[in-house]
Amino acid sequence: MRVEDAAEPDMIAAEAAAGAFLKALGVETDSDHLRDTPGRMARAWAEMLTPRPFDLTTFPNDERYDELVLARDIPFRSICEHHLLPFTGHACVGYLPGERVLGLSKLARVVEHFACRPQTQERLTKQTADWLQDRLGARAVGVVIRAEHSCMTLRGAQATGSSTVTSTLLGHLRTDPRSRQEFLSLAGF
Known part of the structure; x- marks a missing residue:
């Protein structure tokens, strides 16, 4: 299954808007150092908000593997939808296979897919779990x-070094205390 999501950004309009935004904040872009900043800014935001397409590769679970499959420390970056400031972190994604198993790299791709949009961490966690x-x-x-979250560390509370943890557990990981404990232990939380 091919996973694609985003429409092509209008880079000309994005660059003009970035220039207007900087000017509205009193940042002049006339100097050699800032002249190309609106274009660089537009390209950076387009990159952060555009997930890469991927194929959701699954395979028959011929071995009838019935233990946890878990990928830890999946790095991601997203944009807080309330302030449009970046938040970065790591995800741990696991599952108990049924009839099919997933190509391991796809766990990271699914996280990236949902992280490449203005987002809340709670929604990112739930969307990833529900989608899988x-x-x-x-x-x-x-x-x-x-x-x-830089909206919490760079402004407002300025709580440098603080982190937020969210979780979504579905199926046996939610209903069976031993499975839940095993997942959280392997996840490192």
Whole structure:
């Protein structure tokens, strides 16, 4: 299954808007150092908000593997939808296979897919888990995300070094205390 999501950005309009935004904030872009900044700014935002397409590769679970499959420390970056400031962190994504198993790199690709849009960490966690559950037919899915939000560390509370942890546990990881504990232990939380 091919996963594609985003429309092509209008880079000409984005660059003009970036220039207007900087000017509205009193930042003149006439100097050699700032002349190309609106274009660089537009390209940077387009890159941060555009997920790469990927194929959701699954394979038959011929071995009938029935233990946790878990990928830890998946790095990601996203944009806080309330302030449009970046937040970065690591995700742990795991599942108990059913009839099919997933290509391991796809766990990171799914996180990236949902992180490349204005987002809340809570929604990112739930969307990743729900999407995998719906498409994989797993007996359980778990997602734990730890992130640092620059909207909290660089402004407002200025709580430098603080992080936020969210989790979504579905299926046996939610209902079976032993499975839940195993997942959280392996996830490192």
